[in-house]
Each structure stands twice: as C-alpha cells, then as structure tokens.
Amino acid sequence: MQNAVDLVEIWRGDLLESVHRGHAVVCDADGEIVQAWGDPAAVVYPRSSSKMLQALPLIESGAAEAYGLGDEQLALACASHQGSDIHSVKVGLWLNQLGLHDDDFRCGPQESRDIAVRNAMICAGEEPCQIHNNCSGKHTGFLTLTQHLKAGTEYHEIDHPVQVACKAAFEEVTQETSPLWGVDGCSAPNHACTMHGMARAMAFFASANDRSDTRSKAAARLTQAMATYPELVAGETRACTDLMRAMDHKVTIKTGAEGYFIAIIPAKKLGVALKIADGATRASEAAIAAILVKLGVLDAKHPATIERMTPQIKNWNGIVTGHMRPAAALR
Amino acid sequence: MQNAVDLVEIWRGDLLESVHRGHAVVCDADGEIVQAWGDPAAVVYPRSSSKMLQALPLIESGAAEAYGLGDEQLALACASHQGSDIHSVKVGLWLNQLGLHDDDFRCGPQESRDIAVRNAMICAGEEPCQIHNNCSGKHTGFLTLTQHLKAGTEYHEIDHPVQVACKAAFEEVTQETSPLWGVDGCSAPNHACTMHGMARAMAFFASANDRSDTRSKAAARLTQAMATYPELVAGETRACTDLMRAMDHKVTIKTGAEGYFIAIIPAKKLGVALKIADGATRASEAAIAAILVKLGVLDAKHPATIERMTPQIKNWNGIVTGHMRPAAALR
Numbered sequence: 001m002q003n004a005v006d007l008v009e010i011w012r013g014d015l016l017e018s019v020h021r022g023h024a025v026v027c028d029a030d031g032e033i034v035q036a037w038g039d040p041a042a043v044v045y046p047r048s049s050s051k052m053l054q055a056l057p058l059i060e061s062g063a064a065e066a067y068g069l070g071d072e073q074l075a076l077a078c079a080s081h082q083g084s085d086i087h088s089v090k091v092g093l094w095l096n097q098l099g100l101h102d103d104d105f106r107c108g109p110q111e112s113r114d115i116a117v118r119n120a121m122i123c124a125g126e127e128p129c130q131i132h133n134n135c136s137g138k139h140t141g142f143l144t145l146t147q148h149l150k151a152g153t154e155y156h157e158i159d160h161p162v163q164v165a166c167k168a169a170f171e172e173v174t175q176e177t178s179p180l181w182g183v184d185g186c187s188a189p190n191h192a193c194t195m196h197g198m199a200r201a202m203a204f205f206a207s208a209n210d211r212s213d214t215r216s217k218a219a220a221r222l223t224q225a226m227a228t229y230p231e232l233v234a235g236e237t238r239a240c241t242d243l244m245r246a247m248d249h250k251v252t253i254k255t256g257a258e259g260y261f262i263a264i265i266p267a268k269k270l271g272v273a274l275k276i277a278d279g280a281t282r283a284s285e286a287a288i289a290a291i292l293v294k295l296g297v298l299d300a301k302h303p304a305t306i307e308r309m310t311p312q313i314k315n316w317n318g319i320v321t322g323h324m325r326p327a328a329a330l331r
Numbered sequence: 332m333q334n335a336v337d338l339v340e341i342w343r344g345d346l347l348e349s350v351h352r353g354h355a356v357v358c359d360a361d362g363e364i365v366q367a368w369g370d371p372a373a374v375v376y377p378r379s380s381s382k383m384l385q386a387l388p389l390i391e392s393g394a395a396e397a398y399g400l401g402d403e404q405l406a407l408a409c410a411s412h413q414g415s416d417i418h419s420v421k422v423g424l425w426l427n428q429l430g431l432h433d434d435d436f437r438c439g440p441q442e443s444r445d446i447a448v449r450n451a452m453i454c455a456g457e458e459p460c461q462i463h464n465n466c467s468g469k470h471t472g473f474l475t476l477t478q479h480l481k482a483g484t485e486y487h488e489i490d491h492p493v494q495v496a497c498k499a500a501f502e503e504v505t506q507e508t509s510p511l512w513g514v515d516g517c518s519a520p521n522h523a524c525t526m527h528g529m530a531r532a533m534a535f536f537a538s539a540n541d542r543s544d545t546r547s548k549a550a551a552r553l554t555q556a557m558a559t560y561p562e563l564v565a566g567e568t569r570a571c572t573d574l575m576r577a578m579d580h581k582v583t584i585k586t587g588a589e590g591y592f593i594a595i596i597p598a599k600k601l602g603v604a605l606k607i608a609d610g611a612t613r614a615s616e617a618a619i620a621a622i623l624v625k626l627g628v629l630d631a632k633h634p635a636t637i638e639r640m641t642p643q644i645k646n647w648n649g650i651v652t653g654h655m656r657p658a659a660a661l662r
Contacts, residue, residue, distance in 0.1 A: 001350040010589070010610060013513035015523055017376055018589050018610035019332040021352075045348055108647025123454040133647055182344035183652040192346055258341070258349050278609040279341060279349035316439025316464055321514040 003039040004277040005329055007287045012313070012322035019327065020283030022259065022276040024291060027199035029207035029269040031175065037329055040196040044275045045182055047190055049256030051078040051138050052222045052264075053173055053201060054188070057165035058141045059218035063148035067097070071225035075232040076137030078222055080255060082235035083112030083132035090232070091136045098143055105130035106156040107139045107186040114235065135186035137232075142188070156187045163189050173201040173215070185257060195273050198262065202271025205252070205264045223264050226252045239285040242304035243292070251297050253288060255281065261288040265297055282324065286310075290326035334370040335608040336660055338618045343644070343653035350658065351614035353590065353607040355622060358530035360538035360600040362506065368660055371527040375606045376513055378521055380587030382409040382469055383553045383595075384504055384532060385519070388496035389472045390549035394479035398428070402556035406563040407468030409553060411586060413566035414443030414463035421563070422467045429474055436461035437487040438470045438517040445566065466517035468563075473519070487518045494520050504532040504546075516588060526604050529593065533602025536583070536595045554595050557583045570616040573635035574623070582628050584619060586612065592619040596628055613655065617641075621657035 004021035011017060023038030033040055055077040058064050064074065073094055081087035095101065110133040112118045121128065130136060139155075145162050146155045155162045158181065167189070171178055174197035184190040193201075208220035226233050230244035233254065240255055252264040259276030261284040272291055276283040289309035292298035298305055313322040325331075335352035342348060354369030364371055386408040389395050395405065404425055412418035426432065441464040443449045452459065461467060470486075476493050477486045486493045489512065498520070502509055505528035515521040524532075539551035557564050561575035564585065571586055583595040590607030592615040603622055607614040620640035623629035629636055644653040656662075 001347055012376060012521075014511055015374065015376065015513060016332055017513075018608060020609050043346065045343060045346065106648070108649070110647050119453050122450050180345055182346060182348075183646065183650060185646045185652070187646055187648050187650055190343075277349060278351050278611055278614070280609055280611065283609070315514065315516045315518055316441050317437070317518050318439070319514060319518055321516070 001042065001277045005038045006327040007037065007276065007330055008283040009325050009327050010313070010322065011325065017322065020276050020278060020280055022274060022283070022287060023195045024272065024274040024287065025195045025199035026291070026295070027196070027203040027271045029203050029210070031200040031203060033196060033199070034270065040194065042195050042275070043179060043192050044195060044260070045190045045192050045258070046198050046262070046273070047184060047256030047258060047260050048080045048135070049198070049254050049260040049262040049273070050170065050190065051080070051254060052205060052219070052226065053170050054138060054166045055141055055222055056169040056173070056215060056218050057162070058145050059221060060169070060214055061145055061148055061165065063145045066148055067144050069144070072229055072232060074222055074225035075229035077141035078226050078254065079137045079233045080134040081137060081232065082114050082134065082238060083110065084114040084117060084235050086231065087137070087235065088131050091131055091140055094140050095131070095143070098140070098147060100143055102129050102131055104143060104153070105133070105136060105139050106154065107133040107135045110134060133186060135188070138188070139186065158189050167191055173204050174198060175200055195275060198273035199271045202262050202264050202273060203269065204271070206266050206271050207269040209266060210269070223252045223266060226254070239308050243289060243298065243308065246302045246304040247292070247298055251292065255284065259284040261285070263288060263292060265295065268295065268297070270295065286324055286326060287330060290330040294330065332373065332608045336369045337658035338368065338607065338661055339614040340656050340658050341644070341653065342656065348653065351607050351609060351611055353605060353614070353618060354526045355603065355605040355618065356526045356530035357622070357626070358527070358534040358602045360534050360541070362531040362534060364527060364530070365601065371525065373526050373606065374510060374523050375526060375591070376521045376523050376589070377529050377593070377604070378515060378587030378589060378591050379411045379466070380529070380585050380591045380593040380604070381501065381521065382411070382585060383536060383550070383557065384501045385469060385497045386472055386553055387500040387504070387546065387549050388493070389476050390552060391500070391545055392476060392479055392496065394476045397479055398475050400475070403560055403563060405553055405556035406560035408472035409557050409585065410468045410564045411465040412468060412563065413445050413465065413569060414441065415445040415448060415566050417562065418468070418566065419462050422462055422471055425471050426462070426474070429471070429478055431474055433460050433462055435474060435484070436464070436467060436470050437485065438464040438466045441465060464517060466519070469519070470517065489520050498522060504535050505529060506531055526606060529604035530602045533593050533595050533604060534600065535602070537597050537602050538600040540597060541600070554583045554597060557585070570639050574620060574629065574639065577633040577635040578623070578629055582623065586615065590615040592616070594619060594623060596626065599626065599628070601626065617655055617657060618661060621661040625661065
C-alpha cells in the first residue's frame with residue numbers, strides 16, 4: 001500500500017476534510033500500461049472484482065453449455081448483488097434447476113442490502129438466507145461446475161477442482177503466479193496479484209472479441225452478459241448498475257470489497273484496475289467514474305456520474321455541507 | 332491531509348490489504364506536544380469530538396445551574412448517542428422540562444442506530460424523529476442555553492448568541508483563531524483547528540482540576556460527567572462506551588465523524604487529538620485505543636481493547652479471514 005497517490009477528496013465547506021489514496025492502472029490489449037497512478041506493482045486482493053475470472057471455468061469446462069445457462073445466469077455468476085427479489089428469485093430458479101437448496105451454499109447468510117426486502121424480512125421475523133448473500137450467484141456457478149465435474153460438495157476449498165480451475169484461469173489471464181491467497185467474505189479463495197496483472201487481465205477481456213480461442217470466447221461472453229444485465233450485477237441505486245447503464249451497456253465494470261474496482265472497455269480494448277488504499281467504497285466509486293470520464297467512455301454530466309464522482313454531501317436536514325471530487329491526478 | 336503517516340493496518344491472511352493514515356498529537360497541560368504522528372499543524376474539523384467545547388457555555392453562562400442540570404444531562408450534551416431508549420427517554424424528559432418539543436430541534440431526523448429500536452420503529456411504520464439524532468443531547472443543551480439567554484429559536488445559526496458563545500469558547504481553549512467553519516451533520520457550525528490546537532484544548536480539560544476559574548470548573552465537570560456515564564455518551568457496543576468502561580471511568584474519550592477521536596486523561600494531565608485522513612471510523616477506534624495503550628491508561632489485553640485495536644475480521648460464515656492492527660508507529 002506504499003506509494004499510493006491522492007485520488008479522491010472529501011470537502012466540507014472550504015476545507016479538505018478527508019482524502020483517499022490509491023493505485024490504478026490502465027492496460028492495453030498487449031498488456032502494456034497506458035496510464036497509471038500510484039504503484040502498478042502493488043500486490044492486492046481484487047476481491048469481488050475478480051468474479052469474471054472465477055466464472056471462466058464455468059464456460060470453458062462446457063458446464064454452462066451442458067446446463068443451458070443464459071446470459072442472465074452468467075451475469076449473476078459475476079455479480080455482487082444486493083439480495084433484491086430479482087436476484088434471489090433468479091438465483092433460486094437456477095439452484096432448483098440443479099436440484100440443490102440453500103443449505104448447499106457455502107457463502108454464508110447475509111442480510112439483504114435491499115432496504116424494502118430487509119425490512120419486510122425483519123418484520124416477518126425471517127432470518128437472512130445464504131441466497132441473499134451478495135455472492136450467491138457466483139456460488140451457484142461454482143455449484144454448477146461442481147455437478148458438471150462430479151466433484152465433492154465443499155466447492156469453496158482451495159484444493160477442490162472448482163477452485164483449482166479458478167486459480168489456473170486467474171494466473172493465466174493475469175499472467176502472474178499469484179504469490180498468495182486469502183479467504184474471501186464468501187469463504188471462497190481470493191488470489192492476490194499486482195495492479196498491473198489485474199489491469200492486464202481486464203484488457204484480455206476487453207480485447208476478447210479479436211480472438212477465437214475458447215478462453216477468449218468465454219471472456220467475451222461474460223463481458224457482454226454483465227453489460228447487458230447491469231441490474232443483475234449489483235442492483236437498483238448501486239454504482240455498477242447505474243454507471244453501466246450510463247455508458248449504454250458498452251463498458252463492463254465491477255466493484256470489489258476494500259475499495260477495489262475494475263473496468264473492461266471493449267471499444268478501446270482497455271482494461272482498468274483500481275484499489276483505494278484505505279478500502280473505502282465511496283472513493284473507489286468516485287475514482288473509477290473519474291477514470292472512465294478521462295478515458296472518454298462516461299459522460300461527466302450524466303446524473304449517475306455526478307452522483308458517484310462529484311456528489312454533494314448532505315446532512316440530516318438535507319442541507320448541502322460539502323462535496324466529494326476526484327483529486328488533481330484524476331481531474 | 333498531507334504528511335499523514337500509517338496508523339492502522341488491515342490484513343487478510345498474510346497480505347496487508349488496506350492501510351489507514353492519519354495525524355495524532357498528545358499535549359501536556361502547558362500545551363506542549365509530548366508526542367505526535369503526522370502533521371500537528373494540519374487543520375481539521377474535530378466534528379463531534381468537540382462537543383465538550385460546545386457544552387462549556389451551557390455551564391459558564393449559569394444555564395446549567397439555573398435549570399438544575401445533572402451529570403447525566405451534561406453527558407448527553409457531549410454525546411453522539413445511538414438513539415437507544417435510554418437516550419431518547421432522558422433527552423425527552425429534559426426537552427419536556429424546557430416545555431419544548433421535537434419540532435424545536437434543528438438537528439434533523441436520524442434513524443436510531445440501536446438495531447432493536449430501529450427494527451421496532453420500522454415494523455410499527457414509525458419515521459425517525461429528531462430526538463433519535465445522535466446529536467439531540469447537544470441540541471437540548473443548545474435549547475437550554477437559548478432559553479436562558481432569551482434568544483431566538485434558530486440556535487444553530489452562526490450568528491446566534493449560542494453559537495457565538497461556542498465559537499469563543501472553542502477559540503479560547505484551543506488557543507487558536509479558527510480559520511474557517513463548516514456545517515456539521517446536525518446543522519450546527521463546526522469550527523476547524525489544528526491537531527495541536529485540539530490536543531491543547533483536551534489537555535486544558537485534563538488539567539482542569541488544578542484550576543478554580545469558571546471555565547476550568549466547567550471543563551472538569553464535563554470531563555467527569557462523560558466518564559461517569561459512558562453509556563449516555565455513545566451506547567451499548569460502541570467504542571466510546573466500551574473503552575471508557577475498560578479504563579474504569581478514569582479517562583474521557585469521544586469520537587467524531589470522518590475519523591476524528593479525542594482523549595482526556597486527567598491522571599496524566601494529557602490531551603489527545605487524532606484524525607484518520609480518509610475518515611474511517613474503524614481506524615480511528617483502533618488508533619485511539621493503541622495510543623491509550625501506549626500512554627499506559629488502557630489494558631492491551633482487555634476484551635474491549637482487543638475488539639477495537641486488534642480485532643479479528645470474520646466473514647459471513649464466521650470464519651476468521653484476517654485482522655486489524657496498529658501500524659508500526661503505534662505499536
């Protein structure tokens with residue numbers, strides 16, 4: 001986390017109240033760095049920003065075809081959804097198709113982030129289920145691949161065939177040997193790589209339509225599925241959903257815990273990886289929006305951009321007390 | 332926010348995943364810096380960490396005596412409470428004593444942070460009131476002073492006699508002319524000062540028992556009231572409450588928004604001011620605990636210390652995935 005640079009500023013009145021630092025890399029299809037902030041060699045867990053890498057084996061293995069998975073299911077496999085009805089119903093149907101149940105998940109139960117769903121469950125005295133976990137789509141993908149491979153039930157363990165395949169895909173596409181892995185919020189392994197490695201991987205996805213190998217076709221399909229169904233990748237009011245819509249479904253973006261964010265820009269064959277050093281989501285959302293504006297693929301004046309990149313900060317009375325904005329390096 | 336130094340580390344497995352930087356100053360009763368991290372000259376809003384400064388005029392004016400305020404009410408005047416029943420009931424009784432109602436507040440409505448209260452209100456279809464605002468005790472103090480001064484109803488405005496008195500107290504005790512002010516989350520003015528200035532002010536409170544002037548007596552009483560009633564200053568499960576209890580009510584501490592924290596240590600006549608540059612509360616809690624341990628007033632092995640300073644990080648399944656710890660400078 002050394003050598004991070006200022007990326008996002010929090011102002012209250014005329015005083016800079018807080019600042020977020022970080023690293024970001026933009027790569028082209030050759031894996032070369034086009035632009036960078038901070039340290040491209042910083043080793044970071046991409047967390048949920050790596051879900052499209054974790055979904056590659058689902059397609060490459062033939063499981064997606066064998067189970068007739070559509071683009072909605074592939075988008076859910078790459079999602080950090082908010083447990084709205086649209087998510088739990090679609091994941092539930094997919095789980096039923098596999099003949100499996102909530103108990104077969106290994107992601108753990110998580111309260112829905114959809115306030116209406118959360119409140120209804122609280123008032124009905126219902127406990128959160130694993131299907132409400134933001135990673136339940138990814139885990140249904142894991143379960144699908146597990147069935148296809150006739151592998152054991154503990155699909156989240158590091159030596160399970162599903163995770164072995166995920167690690168191989170991760171290392172091959174980042175073109176790095178991952179130095180270590182950690183246990184993610186959903187209990188699946190998460191492999192670390194450099195900022196450059198992750199941007200290189202995202203550029204592989206962005207340029208996948210140029211190639212016809214199995215992996216590239218899988219990458220192109222996942223990229224397209226996410227951009228086509230942004231409401232499944234996150235949910236209403238969420239940054240990923242709002243910004244993919246604002247870019248007319250032409251750019252694929254994905255948040256990750258602890259301030260990670262990626263972007264895949266097929267029209268320019270560019271990949272972006274971003275990490276806020278302190279882990280703040282408010283800053284990763286602002287910084288990725290600023291980078292997308294700088295790259296000419298997001299309109300700075302779109303309401304969804306303003307809401308994430310240069311929002312007003314309001315207090316309990318609704319009075320504007322300050323604002324957030326990109327730091328000089330991103331303006 | 333320049334020249335901040337690493338104060339808190341977030342580890343996942345064997346990798347440093349995120350890091351929080353900041354500034355901190357420890358001052359003695361003469362206002363001299365005993366120890367500092369980062370930039371003592373950094374100008375910052377102390378936010379709710381300045382509530383004991385904002386409560387000085389309530390006592391100095393004679394209002395507290397005229398209205399017969401007890402230590403519980405003074406603790407609430409310095410609180411960022413979580414809107415539990417204990418807070419709303421006691422603030423409500425005080426408000427009734429003034430013959431005023433929820434509409435007389437200017438802090439704005441805020442959902443209770445007490446999950447049981449929040450859920451009960453949601454299920455009953457009740458909207459949050461201004462009395463649930465974490466600052467409603469401070470605002471009842473403002474209303475009391477307003478009545479005592481026979482001043483107008485808009486007590487939160489910068490030129491209202493209450494705020495004029497608060498600014499004077501703030502500048503006199505920090506021994507600085509505040510360069511600017513911002514509107515706080517509760518709509519009251521919040522005056523900026525240097526980290527050194529705020530630590531100097533806290534040392535004034537810590538050494539107040541040595542002096543017999545009106546202001547020092549007011550400072551000593553507020554310090555004692557907060558330490559005596561830590562459950563009123565924040566609430567159950569909150570860092571301020573748990574850590575003041577862990578220090579056997581002998582040290583007064585107070586959080587503020589955007590990563591601020593202060594400590595008042597009468598036994599050593601020391602004042603502490605801390606700001607996490609990125610504004611993260613998880614880091615301000617860990618860093619203030621680490622500083623209190625270093626100063627010998629908090630037991631590193633107390634469960635409340637461990638929970639804030641070196642907590643395990645667990646995922647949705649309850650599996651330990653990492654830990655938080657003070658950075659080298661605070662170990």
